[in-house]
Amino acid sequence: MKTTPIESINEVYEKQLAYKSVLKQSLAEDRIKLLKKLLRSIENNSEQIKQALFLDFRKSPIETDITEIFAASFEIKEIIKNLAKWMRNQKVSKPLSFFSIKPYLHYEPKGNSVIITPWNYPFQLPISHLASSIAAGNTVILKLSEYSPHVNEVIASILKEIFKEEHVFVVNGAKEETTHLLSLKFDHIHFTGSSEVGKIVMAAASKNLSDITLELGGKSPVFIDKNVNVKQVVKNIIWAKFVNAGQTCIAPDYLIVDKQIQNEIEHTFKEELVRAFGENPKDSPDFARIINDKQFDRLVEGLNDARAIGAHLIAGGISDSKERYISPTVIRNVSQQNKLMQEEIFGPILPIIYVEQINEGLNLVNSKEKPLALYIFSKDANYIKHVIRNTTAGGTCVNDAMVHILHPNLPFGGVNNSGIGQSLGWYGFKSFSHERAIAEARFMPMSKFFWFPYTDKTKSVLKWLRKVM
Structure with missing residues (x-):
């Protein structure tokens, strides 16, 4: 496939920055609808996927079915089955001292994401991580490995039919394109590859304080x-x-x-x-x-x-x-x-x-x-x-x-040199989501107990809180 021009990357990047606020309002059914389309397209293109894997490194059709198509499809099905539940506000317990507060966790999209994928499982890994980011409500720039061109062509064709480019955009290229992507500000960077390159990705992320997931490797x-x-x-x-x-x-x-x-x-x-x-x-x-x-x-x-x-x-x-x-x-x-x-x-x-x-x-x-x-x-x-x-x-x-x-x-x-953060299933959804803490005052604000000026009554309230906490 042709290398994606830097100008095209920049153009789509700006579009995605504008579109992420639209996606933030999307409902579970909106995201599930897209994931179902993706699942159907994988099934419809299974023979092309197998042929592409064979051409890239002579992978057998059955092995492709097991490790690429089945693994990616299984992940998408799990997301479809559970997404509505995952997106609900999650209750957390409250101590007696916070009797007037309703606490819960609210899951919201991180925003614009970039997913940089390797060549060794060139269909399963891009599609599985893409599905997690879509489920969380993000825009995605998907950087595919230059070493698996035949699979890349199939992936690009599938995604182009389902997603607008301001939602999902595939980038083909090598070091120059990856380096340029890492110079842009993303809300989340997901990288799969070697520990050596993972350090470069993490250094780039630190310049914009981007959240990051690193799937690396090591000697298992x-x-x-x-x-x-x-x-x-x-x-x-x-x-x-x-x-x-x-x-x-x-x-x-x-x-x-x-x-x-x-x-x-x-x-x-x-x-x-x-x-x-x-x-x-x-x-x-x-x-x-x-x-x-x-x-x-x-x-x-x-x-x-x-x-x-x-x-x-x-x-x-x-x-x-x-x-x-x-x-x-x-x-x-x-x-x-x-x-x-x-x-x-x-x-x-x-x-x-x-x-x-x-x-x-x-x-x-x-x-x-x-x-x-x-x-x-x-x-x-x-x-x-x-x-x-x-x-x-x-x-x-x-x-x-x-x-x-x-x-x-x-x-x-992984852990340390073998990776940072977690992926797949509920954990993949969480990685691409911001877990927002919400404390909702139901009866009276807690600050009422500590209002100025501080008095003996304030001391008494503090003493009581120490006992019940």
Whole structure:
């Protein structure tokens, strides 16, 4: 697609500034009507979406259905079902000392928003976050990744049919367009991407004191106890790690495994990878490719460096630059100084670290930045509690992986280096809304008790308040 001219961005930005006051008055039914149109359009264009994902990085139609179309549609349906309830004023309890005050929370749109999205889930992420902002009553400028042009074209076509540009506008481009957007004043900025770029976005937001949501990433560890059903755990991890060829922000990044099950787990990985993708995963219709040459070269370099300084290959390790193909790879004895253990892998390479004591693994995880996700596989409740109590992560799954992002009643987000703020469902609506505190005096103003001049009566009232508070 053509890059969006800066002049067009500025023109629409001004239109959206004027239109946000109109949207502020919109009702739940107005927003739901638009979201229903969006849902129908996704269903009607599902084949075009699948084709676009295949062209951008050879993603299988079924995987696109699961991770892109279903995930986005599910999010929109949850919003449609709950929006009227979310938009109502929320009562809060009141203490006896505030007997004359009716307190409640009022949810209002933040105003004009910009959503900057990545390439790894180029349909699901833009549409899901767009739906949250629409539900909250904001205008949206949607900046799509330049690395997924075919999907961008489908998204732009869908949105243009439903929304006026003063409501929703798609921007295509790269660094220049993103930098320009960040120079403008937005009421809310939602960014999904790397921690490195997240710092740049946060610095830009600070100049206008814009509210911000950052969905970043990090090295999401997996703790595997010795008492598990190894086959079941390995199959679970293979899906979570190698879906989308490992290009998932909450994919398992490395395993911390009890050394007692080393032989069994390595044998099982070899066996189950063949069952999942065949003897030659390159021929599997279910295995995606790396998005571009830059990411491919980064991953191959990290893998080659790791092997050169002593890492042992358990499975995979094959690559083809013409197809940007890297086979599902499992590796052990990776040096902590290697890039694979220093940076988020974001590809189909899975290091295993064996430990004799759980605290070895805990010390390793806690020596790194706080991850976006952390996974625990164990039948021992004390083991599970110990890991949770002694680590920090944006979210955690126990005896499963990645499914927490789909749960409609759980927030999705990171902590510090892995993100700021929360998204999806009710939490996405809240992120794009201003939670306004309202204290309504019903019988008499509280200030009456403290009117000038201060007297002994004032002291008595204060003494009573101290007792009942």
